Amino acid sequence: MHFVDECELRVEAGDGGDGAIAFRREKFVPLGGPAGGDGGRGGDIVFIGDAGKSTLSDLIHQATLRAEPGENGGGSDCNGRGAKDHEVYVPLGTVVTNADSGEPIGEVTEHQQRLIVAKAGNGGRGNRHFSTSTERAPRRAEPGGVGERRNLHLELRVMADVGLLGFPNVGKSTFIRSVSRARPKVAEYPFTTLVPHLGVVTLGDSGSGLGRSFVIADIPGLVPGASEGHGLGLRFLKHVERTRVLLHLVTVTDEPGRDPIADYRALRNELALFNSDLVSRPEIVALSQADRTEVREAYDELREQFLAEFGIALQLVSAVSHAGLPPLLEQLAAAVVANNAATQS
Numbered sequence: 001m002h003f004v005d006e007c008e009l010r011v012e013a014g015d016g017g018d019g020a021i022a023f024r025r026e027k028f029v030p031l032g033g034p035a036g037g038d039g040g041r042g043g044d045i046v047f048i049g050d051a052g053k054s055t056l057s058d059l060i061h062q063a064t065l066r067a068e069p070g071e072n073g074g075g076s077d078c079n080g081r082g083a084k085d086h087e088v089y090v091p092l093g094t095v096v097t098n099a100d101s102g103e104p105i106g107e108v109t110e111h112q113q114r115l116i117v118a119k120a121g122n123g124g125r126g127n128r129h130f131s132t133s134t135e136r137a138p139r140r141a142e143p144g145g146v147g148e149r150r151n152l153h154l155e156l157r158v159m160a161d162v163g164l165l166g167f168p169n170v171g172k173s174t175f176i177r178s179v180s181r182a183r184p185k186v187a188e189y190p191f192t193t194l195v196p197h198l199g200v201v202t203l204g205d206s207g208s209g210l211g212r213s214f215v216i217a218d219i220p221g222l223v224p225g226a227s228e229g230h231g232l233g234l235r236f237l238k239h240v241e242r243t244r245v246l247l248h249l250v251t252v253t254d255e256p257g258r259d260p261i262a263d264y265r266a267l268r269n270e271l272a273l274f275n276s277d278l279v280s281r282p283e284i285v286a287l288s289q290a291d292r293t294e295v296r297e298a299y300d301e302l303r304e305q306f307l308a309e310f311g312i313a314l315q316l317v318s319a320v321s322h323a324g325l326p327p328l329l330e331q332l333a334a335a336v337v338a339n340n341a342a343t344q345s
Contacts, residue, residue, distance in 0.1 A: 005156040005239075007060045008099050014042025014067040014083045016121035016144030019129075022075030023137065034137060036126030039144045040070030040080035045118040046087050051111040053091035054198070056156050067118070070144060073126045080123060093159040093242060099151040109159065117152060121145030155238070160198055160217035161336045163243030167263050170249045171288040171319055173197070176218040178319035179329060203333055214336045217243060237274045245335045246283040252295045260287060260302055261309070282335045285310075286328055290318035 017039025024032025045067055065088060071080030096105040096117055106115045124142030131138055164172050180199025197218040219239055240246070248267060250260035264285060271278040287302060289295050299316050306314040315331075317324035 005056060007056050007154050008152065009059055009062055009154070010064040010149070010151050011045040011118040012064060012066045012149045013045050013118035013120040013147030014069040014086075015147050016040070016042050016123040017070035017072040017080035018143050019124035019126040019141035020073035020075060020078075021127045021139055021141045024076075034127040034131050035075055035077050036128055036141050037073035037075070037078040037080065038126050038129075039073045039123030039142075040082040041123050042070045042120035042144070042147045043067030043083035044085045044116045044120045046085045047090045047094065047096065047108055047115045047117055048087055049092050049094075049108040049111050049113040049115075050089040051092055053089060055091065056094070056154055059088070059090075059154065067120060067147065069147075070120070070123050072144075073123070073141070077126075077128060079126075082123070083120070085120075090154070091156055093157045095155045095157060097153045097155075099153040105150075105152070118148040118150050121147045157242045158198065158217050158239040159215075159242045161214040161243065162201075162216040162245045162247055162332055163240045164216055164218045164247050164249065165240070165267055166249035166251075166288075167258070167267070169253070170251045170263075172218050172249055175249065175288065175317075175319040176216060178322065179325060180216065201329060201332070203329055212333050212337075214333055216247070216332075237270070240271065240278060241275060244281070244339045245332060246278075246281050247332060248283060248285045249288045250285065251287060251289045252292070252298050260298075261305055264306075264310070282339055283312075284315065284328070284331055284335065285312050286315040286317045286324070288317055288319065290316045290323050291320045 019039050020036035022034070022036040024035045026032060045065055065086060067086035068083035070083050073080045090108055092109055092111065093107075095107045096115065097103065098105060105117055108115050122145045124144045127138045127141045130140055164176060166172050176197060176199045179201050199216050199218070200213055201216055202213040217239060248264055250263050252260065268279055285306065287295060287299055290299070296316070299314075303314045303316075306312045315324060315328050317328050319325070
């Protein structure tokens with residue numbers, strides 16, 4: 001399925017039905033009073049959260065979403081039938097704004113959450129509501145209200161506990177394949193990952209109910225200038241905002257001007273330029289690809305440098321041999337729990 005994380009569309013809620021002008025015409029009641037029924041309410045446009053969806057691709061070809069209008073009122077005090085809401089299922093993390101004004105409308109963050117993005121018009125009142133002591137046969141009724149019409153901008157921001165960051169080819173896709181059931185493409189060239197991938201990491205015995213789990217997002221590789229739109233920059237930096245804990249992967253490479261210290265510093269700089277709050281998120285840094293000899297040989301010196309310059313205890317892991325993975329995953333799980341507790345307190 002094609003990954004789409006932004007789209008625009010028009011929504012038109014249903015108009016309310018008109019109130020009726022009618023009078024009683026029963027036999028033996030020559031001066032029957034007003035009996036015009038009320039119009040029915042139109043249908044709202046409602047977005048509903050669906051945890052099974054991961055893209056906005058279903059909406060990109062729907063230029064306009066329209067809800068049905070309410071039924072007009074009838075005689076004999078018969079009210080018009082209200083229209084059903086037009087319901088649209090969207091992935092969790094969908095942010096909705098008014099495309100014309102930029103005003104935020106809301107966001108869908110929970111399964112089955114309902115967000116009304118365009119309100120319907122109410123039904124108009126029939127003439128029976130306008131009878132008074134001086135006007136026994138009113139010949140007026142209310143028209144139905146007009147439903148809201150809006151142009152919307154939808155933006156999907158992946159929701160995950162842990163955001164997996166790193167330069168292209170540091171082993172992020174291999175890592176998430178190793179620790180979860182996510183299956184991103186793995187290859188030896190930049191930007192193998194063109195969409196964010198979500199994986200569920202489970203620790204302990206999930207069958208006994210004692211296991212712990214968290215969701216990790218493989219964010220496509222960042223490069224210097226990402227905050228200005230270079231590479232895949234702005235398209236994917238926004239997904240980092242939804243994550244609670246950051247896992248930076250660095251590795252030893254023979255590319256000119258690249259080394260783990262410089263890569264980490266560049267990543268932190270891009271995060272700060274995009275959103276200064278991101279640099280204060282809990283983070284863990286790991287030297288990946290420990291199955292390579294040159295990586296293992298460089299680890300001791302790099303560990304000292306990271307501790308001296310950043311106060312960070314650099315981890316050593318291999319997604320291929322699984323070396324160092326269990327303690328790293330335990331650290332991530334503990335960081336997620338601590339962050340959730342701090343958020344709720």
